[in-house]
Amino acid sequence: METIVNICENQEITIQPVTSTEITKRISILKRKKAGDVEGLTAEHLIYGGTELTEFLVTLINNIFYTKHVPEVIKKGLLTPVHKKDKDPTIPSNYRGITVISIICKILELCIRARIEGTLNKHQNKLQKGFTKGASSINIALLISEAINEAKDKNECLILITLDAEKAFDVVDHIHLFWKLYHQGINGATWLLIKELYNKTTTQVKSQGYISETFVNEQGVKQGGILSANFYKAYNKNILDTLESTNIGIKIGTNYVGCPTCADDIMLCAGSEHDASTQLRIIENCTKNDRVKINSKKTEILMINKKNKDINLQLFNEKIDEKQNIKHLGIERQEKNNPNVENRISVARATMYSLLGAGLHGINGINPLLSTADAAIYILLGAESIEQLVHKAVISLFLRISKDPNSIECKIGIRQLATKDDKSNSWYINVDRTLKSYDLPSAHEIILNPEKNWKRLTHEVIDKTWKNKWTESARSKSTLKYMEVNNWNFKKPNFCWSSVRDNKRDVSKGIIKSRILTGTYKTQSITNRFDGTKSAECKLCMVGPEDYKHFLINCESLNCVRKIHQDRLKSLLEDNHIHYCSIIDSDEDLLELLVDCSRNDLITVPQQRDLERICKDWIYALHAKRTQLLENK
Template sequence: MAEFLLIQEHWLFNFEIHKLNAIDDNIRGCGKAVDDRNPIPPVQKPRGYGGVGILWRKDLDHLVTAISEGNERMQCVIISMENTSILLMSVYLPTKGQSDNYVEFAECISLLGAIIEKYTDHIIIIAGDFNEDLTTDKSSRRKECLLSFVDEFLLETKYTKSTFIHPNGRDNSVIDYIFMRKSVNCKMEKVYRLDTLGTNTSDHIPVVCTIQEKCMAICSKNKESSQFARVKWKSVDIDLYQALVKDRTCDLDPNLTTMLKVDQYISNIHEILTSSAMQCADSHNLRPKRRQKLRCWTPEIKQAIKLNKEAHYMYKMKEDSGTLTQQDVVKRKQSKSHLRSLCRKENAKAQMQQRLEILEAKSEDSALFHRLVRRQRNGPKSNLCELTVNGQKLQGTENIRDGWKDHFNKLAIPTDCEKCDKVYIEHTKHDTDIIKDICISDSTPIQPAETEEISHALGMLNTGKAPDLYGVTVEHLLYAGDPMVTILTMLLNAIFSLALVPNVLKYGAITPVFKKKGSVTDARNYRGITVLPVIGKLLEILIRNRIRKILEPIQNPMQRGFTRNASPLYCALIIEEFIRESLANKDPVYSAYLDARTAFDVVNHNSLLRKLFNAGIEGKLWSIIQDFHTNAVSVVKWEGAVSSPFNIHQGVRQGGILSADLYKLYVNQLLNRLSDSALGAHIGDTVCNAPTCADDLSSISKCSTQLQSLCDIAVDYSRMEKYELQPLKSVIVPVTGKGNKKSVTQLAWTLGDKPMPIVDQTSHIGIVRVDTNKPTAHVDNNILKAQRALYSMMSSGLHGENGLDPETSVHLLRTYVIPILTYGLEIYLPGREDIKSLDTFLKRTLKHILSLPTTTADPAPYILSGVLPIEGIIHLKALSLFGSISRLDDSAIEKRIAIRQLSVKSHKSPSWFITIESVLLKYDLPSPLSILNTPLGKNRWKALTDKQVTRFWTQELQRQAATYSTLRLLSIDGLCLGKIHPILRLGTHARTDINKISTKTKLMTGTYILQSTRAAFNHVPIDPMCLLCKSEEETLHHFLIKCPAMSDVRDPLIVLINECVYSLFACDFPRLEPELQLQVIIDHRSVFRTCSLNDTMELEHLCRTLCYSLHCKRYKVMMTLPSRKRLGL
């Protein structure tokens, strides 16, 4: 017998899914039905279809945990082995059908990818019906999507013969697969078809896989605790903390005349801050957290564990003595079953409590709200069991930590390169030595810091971050009060006076962060983020304040990374405008996107320091920056412990305040060379051949030879500065229009002596660039990312039924999903087909989180949620981008291009700025040239565009809604986009109120299925009479107002509703016209227009309760009817 059985198309619905556990006494299982999102009542049960599930042997029950990941087409369980865990997924992907179902197929694939990313440390096994044959030569979008998924996540399989036989008996295909991610811990030994199963009546032939797990001690179970306990500042007595710090710092010697004294002074401050915080905090909050064996712990669970241990002990004792009885066996099973039942119940309660905390925090504490959401989004903490460093596989926590140290230590040491300009490198070293002597002899003081500057710098640092190596966080300094600001001012001015940096501020802790691409076990796919001492960060902010006024004027205008009042999207806009300009003239465009290997980590210190001096940073200011990079030391923090220290001989630390500014200066000369060459792209007389964002360099040109020259300049500079441009990751994307017949295959570019790949698409600053310059690939990529972001929010309750309330769900959608969905689209301004794809995804998502069927009228989700249609969102972002360009200096490249294009181009031009002109006209906004000449402030421009765009789409949605009869009861006169419909506002945090809203929204949008509706839209004759009272047709008015079978539920609530109506409108509810009665119950806004939301909140609560109570009553009564009568036959 197999240990696990993965099934697809079990044909059970949500109310029948429990039958998976009733197949056999020795089998346990779990599954999902097709109606999990919107459960079908038993009274409306159609013919069975779809569904997935997983079955396992009962004796393995203690190893298996069912998890609610993915949608209704995938069921996941975690198998907890001794040394690792296995994520087992049963999937049933959409069939091709008549329309190929690509969108739904791609959505399922993206969800599978998101699940794999969440459980990166698990062994991944995915099996099921993929409804796509990978063994044929035929190509399709579905096949390419599946193959791309397999390649991206390093999945492997073994193909079998045909697994699906068509009912015609002739056609067959291989559409059932078992995929496993490549791992050293598990091996797929054998995959074969189960041809000899005589009882199989399905069109599919079962596929069997044997997997062997290598039982080896890979991961250490006992993790080392952190060096410093995290302080919960909400439990700290701040007044006492300030008093302790003030009292203890009074004894410090303020005579900071030598670096040794400064070093000791900082160490004393660290000790005072950490000891005072620990003394003032609740000691319970400072204990190192132990790993809990159970997620929840109650007195009942404690007692159940005790009884379970006693039952197990008696079982073993009697088994050894030969006196074991059936009663002892049953008692042990019952005690274990009771314990597991309690644990499941408590886990469910804990999950509900976490969602309640999110609901409460949304209205009371915004920071807490987003912190709780992020906590829910994060998957289980990654427990890396294997790491590959320099081709060597390492296992075990200590070995992996040492491997990280070797990896980052190697990056920190300059390497010899045959092609590097060694003469230039020697000159920089010689010049730096001379500059050092000059600056040491320069006695010009650095501008001293004031207490106001220190206070402002403290406010710029982010709170809630990890402590540094000394256990100090920003909160330690913030909560210490004004005396600490005075001490810091004196201390930092002493450092300025000495022009040296204390060694205690040069120690950093590197944390490896996965780049979310490539293998999770390869050290090269991680970047090292350094946590530096907090006082050192303050010093960096002060230095940055003093060097920015020198560096910003000389920064090349094509550099748009980490630049004030500039967006990285400016780079993409320049590229897009040049491509549009060239294609309009029927010229080709060749773009080179260059990638530097570990750019920040290999910055040559001597060259950087010489560039600083040449830029005008001299004297003590130069000396202090130089000393910051001298004898800098780092350790690697991994699994709660740190590695041995190693010196940093090159690079600027990622995580440092100064790093971005220093790196921009480091590559500034390259951008100057490229722009001074006058090669490549021009728009009018404006050179725009190298739009750059930090280390993302691109070069564009109409001429292939000029592009090669630009690449040669970049290669020459990289050899001078001793960093490497990667020839495989640096690519060429040729864009040719319809009028250009020149074959790109005849062209070639090189990076040094190595050919550069010519590709049809690549990603630059998050925007997909393709050889057709169409936005479709970027739109598809955004939808994929948005699907994964949406999936990651499901654990927070963003899933409609049984989740968060609609208002909170829409807020999460606006905050975490829509920005991803629309990223970069203001550059492309996509056309009708791409807008349709985006709109379809957004509408489907809104309907899902509002618990509405997919057949709901399209304007309804926008009206209820207050979310702008996707076209309006994109236009708002484009207008915001244009507004920011209008506020730039007249010398800025983007503004010069804007003025030129708007002045010389006709309205038929494809120019981005001409398109913006039509957008401005659409929303009745000022002309673009007038905006450029007299720009509005940021807030004024935002308020104006928000008002005009919202007004336009409000009128458009009102016009569309008037054409749908199902929306006749949905009030649209007071529609206010940007705010959720008042009917969906919860008012309380009660779980039952959230369930009531879904019933109300179905009634409001005409999607609640009554007997008259079924009779009108069913091809089988259906009796429209009410099945409960059989007195008349079951219309909406009959259901809500008249049906006598539900009067016991309705009458008490109608009395209360009448009282509310009388107090608001001075009339009796029963005397209103039938249509007006329905309007009051469904959406009273059009009736009580002069009443505020607070005044009608009680009425809304009563109407919501009435709808839900009648729904429950109807369901209970119909469940007592015979099945044929439920259908009205």
């Protein structure tokens, strides 16, 4: 370590000074409404501190860059122990320490990160996707899924091993870290400053209203620190590099995918017991050298395409348990590689029950499966279907992968699309099938021409396809004949809901109006349609069948309520210089206006909003009066 210090001190490599523009930019990305640091400072203090504070920070940080000395007050942290869910609260290890570092230290680390991130990224292992620009845990999940799909295509065995590093960020050895950073291109004044940043950092523990004495941190990267993720990835790079250099583990074509990793979450992928055992020996040696402890009791094995043979794999002389399913990065993987249907049904059921208190009804009235057209829901809310959202998400991920030709995911994609047929389980082939279903260019064409603006094109085509589908479906439904089904768009709800104000009564009006719009408001005619033993005759006036026209316009028992709102409607039209008879020539015209005023081209959008509120009041008032009269009969 002394040798590296001497080398860096003799290097004429300075740190680029900060400017007020840079400091302003760094302050703008701080998260608001967070707990204060040891001095009680929060992001808001810097955000609203003004020009003088910004200039002070410029002077302070440039002075730190020049002297390579960090004031002790900046290196203080305030740690709060947070209990891990469903764990024994009497055991100290069942708490996770969350540290709030100095807000000034965050600005300092943001400035340092901007100067070293490019260098560290050049040395980052290609299978490390955690805290990486343009990548996420989804990329790791994709690599694992593709390894499973490849094994399924070839009917070969695949061994997956999850590794659980105990308090990975907390046990990083500082000397090892500084040594690794130097050998990954961080040198000169920057290396000396980072070493100083971690020299005698202190922490106080805050619990139950009390604050402990200060103690010095001798190991670990700062919890909550801006640079912590970058430093940890540099620290565990040796494990991934060693595994890859041995070439032991799964390969897709010539692409090594033996250890997909997201920060400290490593998944080993091997094709045989021998390979898996060798990978584990490498893990033992590397973690021993790096002073990282892997919890063998939490390490698990999942066999894909198991060939009726039990395996015996050990980590630190302890047998690793084989499971029928394992959870990694929030995704449950199963031995038979089937979706976990039972768990998903359970989650769906729990979700539905949780919504009952908010007004969801599943047991009263008409069965929605029988009475509500699918198209009505999507058009009314301007909502996208789950299938539509999934297709857009899948294609968006594929497009992101295509734009990075040097990534392992892109290289695998080119290989799979060139060698696999349409029967393959490959995710990339599934993407190709999805694109073809929308008559879009093939996945192979897209991945070879990534610079084109494919995202706009693909999303427009997908939206247009689904819009046409719901529009055609709605036109064929007699219950939706009064709903505007031609001029609607996704993410733009019908006036019925977009005009609703944030109060309980207005929401209730919206609910009744939407039932009329979708043909699910239960009148006697609808009851008769589903139960022929019930009469369709209006129970209020006993004159003719009670359909929507009768209920909203003709029922004499509701005339007194109806007249109030009809007068309001006429008054609104006159105020906007619209003659009542010019748009309402018959009861059918009035019914169409009441149910969905956006169908009328003579009324402008601002006028439609005002008109919608009157129509909603009209319908709700009739509903309330009808309910009252029926209860009194």
